[in-house]
Amino acid sequence: MTTLQASPAGARPGEGTPVPLISLEDVRCHFRTPRGVVKAVDGVSFSAAPGEIVCLVGESGCGKTTAGKIAAGLLAPTGGRVLFEGHDIARLRGQDFNRFRRGVQLVHQDPYASINPLHTVGATLAAPLLRHRFASGNAGARRRAAELLDLVDLTPSADFLDKYPHQLSGGQRQRVAIARALTVEPRFIVADEPVSMVDVSIRISLLNTMLRLQRELGTGFLFITHDLALARYFAWGGRIGVMYVGRMVEIGLASDIIARPQHPYTRALLSAIPEADPEVTRNKARVELRSLEIPSLFRLPSGCTFHPRCPLFEEGTCEVATPTLARPAGSVEGSHEVACHLVTRSA
């Protein structure tokens, strides 16, 4: 069924891939607003190997969507660099830039807003196919569009080609959005909360489709979500990065982050999430925070931005210096990094 050229087989971190497919290096994105400067993203670094799944997790306002847009090249960072196959995308020109442009695609959160209501599904898919010569002629584009719809499990594809978005459900629209991203045969897809606006009962099948694409086509994913349980499911073989008000506070293998969270914020999140199991969820140990107040993006706390809420807060340390990502005590090099003075102290 699939006719896409599979990219080089996916690689796991630590297996020694020399050049990551995409990497963000100390990326900053500051917005100037009438009320002051907002540091939406403030020094975030991570990379993804070809075919790898990386999850960015955090609450609203943590900068995960901004980071995703920067990774997709839709927003220019105000500091730091984005590398695609080792090259700074800000310096890519002509053919090289086009290779990046097609190599990284974005799937938006809201399938009701991300598809132009005026075009049929077929027309939506045909435009990029024809423009980038992935198909020739209307008949060719239509054939290829049908294949792509099959690929995202919108079957029978012939039923969907001539439909308008308003005739589709949210889940079906999101599949169209994924198919549209696949038209240019990307090697990496930034998926920004792709299932948060889709009904609970069909979320998993959408994720399963995306996981199959990753397996079969070798497409890497940056999966952005606020739901750690979804992150665990989707990134089971990959990595999870946890963000808090513009900074990455913890990143590591998905299994490590979920089973052995190190950063107090990650721990608080994991302990706070209710689970669909009455016994488990009612007997969960809670991490109590010192404050319920979410810091204003206009006036971020000094030092570690989490310090006013952190249960481990230590005066004289946390509010003074900004912690950087480092290996926590007792972990394998490269598999797990935490930005916390106290957790990494004894490492």
Next chain:
Amino acid sequence: MVAVSPPAPPSDTLAASVALAWYAVRSNYVLQRVVKAIVTVFAVATLTFFLVRLMPGNPIEQYIGQLIAQYGLPYSEARDQAASLFVIDLDQPMYLQYLGYIGKLAQGDLGTSIKSQGVKVTTIIVAFLPWTLFCVGISLIVSFVLGIVLGAVMAYWRGSVVDYGLTMIGSLLHSIPNYLIAMILIIFLGVRWELLPVVKMRGSMSPGIQPGFTLTFVLDVLFHATLPIITYVVTTVGTWMLTMKASTTATLEEDYVSFARAKGLSDGRIRTAYVGRNAILPLFTQFTLSIGFVFGGSVLIESIFVYRGIGQILVSAVSGRDYPVMQGCFLITTVSVVFANLLADLLYGYIDPRVRVGQ
């Protein structure tokens, strides 16, 4: 939002302080409105100056020519006389002339009428502006209040005969130009059915009446203002009705209205504080636009009813080519509108807590 490059090192340059001032203005609602009002008045003053001074065949040269032809004055004398009328010193370079003109304006000197020699433009304005302000002000308020009440009724009873009828009337009134309504009023109420003594109602008050706070005076003023006020109200109320209906209908769908019902609040309280107040908010921005429209319309309405207000003076100044008067009337009309807009804007800021951002 604008993405900025990495924070620049702090500098005390002029550009930086200008930028700072700009942000201060943008973030303060009241300041923003006041600056806008000042800029508008300034722009209009500038426009009138350059129209008078720079247009080909500009009134100053025309007037000088006229003086020479009519009275056989030598050029220099004619020129001096013209310059004094227009508050412009013609010997100075253009930019100084402009500055001088603005300076005189700031002192309230608008020049002297050409037609009524020696009469200060300010005197004319002081005599006629209050009548227009009175008429337009009353009309705006009556029309707004009436439109809001009717619009709310239409929204609550939407789909009923009342709603249907009022919508039809509203659309009809909305579509007929105000001067045509004025003519229709005169034709039917005055001439055909002879219900109103339209000829007697001309002017802003009857001759021989002593101004003062006496009943006779107030009644007489109202008598003369009746037709203009009816015209203004009739021609604007349709818009308010239809807009208020749409706004109320939208507000009725809001969660906080259903929530107010869930809380068991009384219908009266929900209608006023929850639906009414929120539904009126979007009408306020339109209200400011309407001030200018109604004020501008006074030009036509006052001519038709021969009402002695600033609009009629403007028309006669234009047809009589009395440029200083025209210039002054136009300026003062604009300033009135700008000032009324400013008031409405500030009132809006008071009513809607959400616009007071930078407090």
Next chain:
Amino acid sequence: MTGATTARPLPTDPGERGAFAPPTALRLPWSDAVDARVDVSQIADDVVLSVRDLTVEYRVRRGAVKAVRKVSFDLRRGETLALIGESGSGKTTVALALVRLLVRAARITDGTVIYRRGPRAVDVLRLGASRLRHYRWNECAMVFQSALNALNPVIRVRDQFLDVASAHGMTDKRAAEARAVELLRLVQLDADRVMGSYPHELSGGMRQRVLIAMGLLLDPQVIILDEPTTALDILTQRTVIDLLRRLKQERQFALVLVSHDLALAAELADHVATVYAGRIVECGPVADMFYAPHHPYTLGLLNAVPTLSGDFRALDSVRGQPPDLIDLPVGCAFRPRCTFATATCEASDPDLLRVDPERSPVPGAGGHVVACFHAEAASKTFDRHAGGTPGK
């Protein structure tokens, strides 16, 4: 853990209703509100809200949307009932019907909603305007899904509290304000700051807590919450959930929780009802529902929820799309999406039947009921999540 909650005696003296009980003057007499058409003896002693055959339709141009079809359940004093289902299943419509806040296009075509306090009871669907106004908030408070828009944007929080107080006869402004402050502190808000704020100055979580505090102002017997945590951040969600759990214990109100979030139900509910295409298709004590579900749809929902604990396992969604509520499938509405469907399912719509025969077949009355011809077979295929141990 047992699903059925034990009934607690209703305190006779208002002073016993906890430290935050409102002054007695606040409570309007429930007057002569005994509805002759309501036979109180038919309703169990501890039931505060008894819904029977509730049917709601929306009239649209294409026809009648059958949003709620013959829904029956009992809500007992101090108990939490969660209505779960996907969007468009009719769970919100049920909640709105309980306080009669349906939109114009909706018609309640059948059913009764009996509200009971002590020996008196009324049919909410037949209350006159002034009694309905009293019933709302005084007896039954409903907090909507969209906490962000539920507060009037141009009025300070203080005045919105006072609005509620004065609408329900609480004339002493100072007492009402003091009580509001008390309640805001109870929901862990900086009461003085919040009282003087406009809604837009508060975060989503703060607004949600303001609404909950407002809900408690008159100490109602029943509180209905529609998706109380959906728009909130995780840590804020946790605060709200913990708060609800604590308030439930302290204040003894009965709670109807409407949510698509199974985890929220698992956390807070005593009873859970699965709503599909306007019907309750399964209802039972929370442990039964999560550990021994009998309806293929409940099973499907549970199998589609990723978890944080336990072993990693592949999940899958319920296949297919929700049915068109104007043109429902013949027989069981879930049949087109069901893996267990047979010819029987097309012949008729299955009735709600008890899973354990000695309990009542009415949802919420303590038993586990299911509307499926293949409940036994479906139940056997359920593989419990590998976290925790069954509560029985």
Next chain:
Amino acid sequence: MTAATMSLIQAIPGMGALRAIAVTIGALLRQPSGALGFLGVTFFLAMAFIGPAFFPIDIKPKLDKIYLLPSAEYPLGTDYQGRDVLSQIVHGGRDIIIVATTTALITTFVAVTLGALAGFLGGWFDSIVLGIADIILTIPQFPLLLVLASFVRLNNIVLLGVLLAALGWPALMRAIRSQVLSLRQRDYVEAARCLDLGTAHIVFQEILPSMSGYVAISFTLGMINAIFLQVGLIFLGLVPLTGNNWGVMLQLAWVRGAIFYKNALAYILAPVIAISLLQLSLILLARSLEEIFNPRLRKGN
């Protein structure tokens, strides 16, 4: 709005402009007010541009036929010089409609261009254009027109159109600008950017089709305002337009005191009703267009 209307409208970009117009008219005719407005406008266009071919203008003064009551020979009576009023009405719409259309065309063009540029470029350009627009919006239009009319001789239809357009663009420009701003922010535009579909595709396929309805509404509103202003100017005698048009009829009737002649009722009411009906048709049309296009515009927010 029904699903059928919805799909019809959504089919627009896939079709030619003519089909799109046909579909819009079809949708208009399905609403009572839309049908009325459309038929009214069509009637006035036909009367102004086809009518003169069948009704020769009556310009000969007939002193024995002054202020005649309506009769079979003169269905709307005669004027102060004994000329046929009906023929003047038939001939009197053309200039008004031409000026209104010219104004609306220029207004729409300027407003769409400046609005789109301001919305897309943002920054200083946006601030300046918006500032100018705000100032023009605040100045009362009619007095400004009077002042301008005293400097410029408005004896040319096109010039009048340009002048009216110079005052009419700001309101429209603001509306277009906010449309562009909101459309530009849409996720599907960003998706097109991400797919590198090119600026031409984004402008002509993603953004403009969603605005076509809006432009049509704006055009109609522009005409309404232009008719109001020009007739007002003519009525005050400030536009020395010669020939026949409803404004001149009104002015002459007014100046000659025709309102005081009871027999002249039809003469003076004829232009009043003609102008009012034309305005009413245009407003009904604009409102129906809004109803057709707006739910979709709002839905995207």
